[in-house]
Amino acid sequence: MQIQVVKSKIHRVKVTGAALNYIGSITIDEDLMEAANIIQGEKVQIVNNDNGERLETYCIPGPRKSGEITLNGAAARKVSVGDTLILITYAFMDIEDAKTFKPCLVFPDEATNLLK
Numbered sequence: 001m002q003i004q005v006v007k008s009k010i011h012r013v014k015v016t017g018a019a020l021n022y023i024g025s026i027t028i029d030e031d032l033m034e035a036a037n038i039i040q041g042e043k044v045q046i047v048n049n050d051n052g053e054r055l056e057t058y059c060i061p062g063p064r065k066s067g068e069i070t071l072n073g074a075a076a077r078k079v080s081v082g083d084t085l086i087l088i089t090y091a092f093m094d095i096e097d098a099k100t101f102k103p104c105l106v107f108p109d110e111a112t113n114l115l116k
Contacts (some may be wrong), residue, residue, distance in 0.1 A: 007091035008036040008104040012049070013113045015083045017070035024073035028087070030061035031115055037104040038089055045090070046075070050083040067113030084110075 010032055017027075026044060038044065038059055046055050057075050062068035071079045079085070093101060109116050 001095050002092045003095050003098055004090045004092050005098045005101060006103045007089045008038055008106070009089075010036050010038075010087040010106045010108065012084050012086060012110050013067075013069045013108055014110065015071065015079045015081050015085060016068050016113065018076035018079055018081060019070055019072045020074075020076040022072035022076075024057060024075070025060045026057050026075065026087070027060050027062040027068055027070040027072060029066050029068050029113060030064045032106060032108060032113070033059060033061055035104070035115055036087075036089075036106045038087075042089055045088045046071070046078075047086040047088065048079055048083050049086065050080070051078075053078040065114065067108075069113055 040061055042059050044059050055075055055078055
């Protein structure tokens with residue numbers, strides 16, 4: 001049997017941009033993606049702590065050391081610049097492997113979105 005578990009999480013980042021006229025996705029500072037073991041094109045769940053919205057999209061890398069967190073396309077309507085988000089990815093694995101698996105958790109600076 002396989003189950004879905006949290007693979008990685010970027011905890012409490014601020015939205016830096018919302019680009020409605022873009023073709024979907026979320027742009028994430030590549031340093032954050034790397035630290036959280038998230039790859040380009042990977043599906044991510046976005047939880048907005050300010051308005052309760054939850055949505056899913058895919059990731060694209062933004063400039064390193066920029067702190068960029070930009071929602072693109074229709075997802076831009078679900079956030080405001082400055083909102084606090086939690087970004088979560090999941091993976092399927094055998095239940096026995098899942099019992100010992102440790103997700104990659106990243107806690108960036110809440111003011112800058114940069115790695116501490």
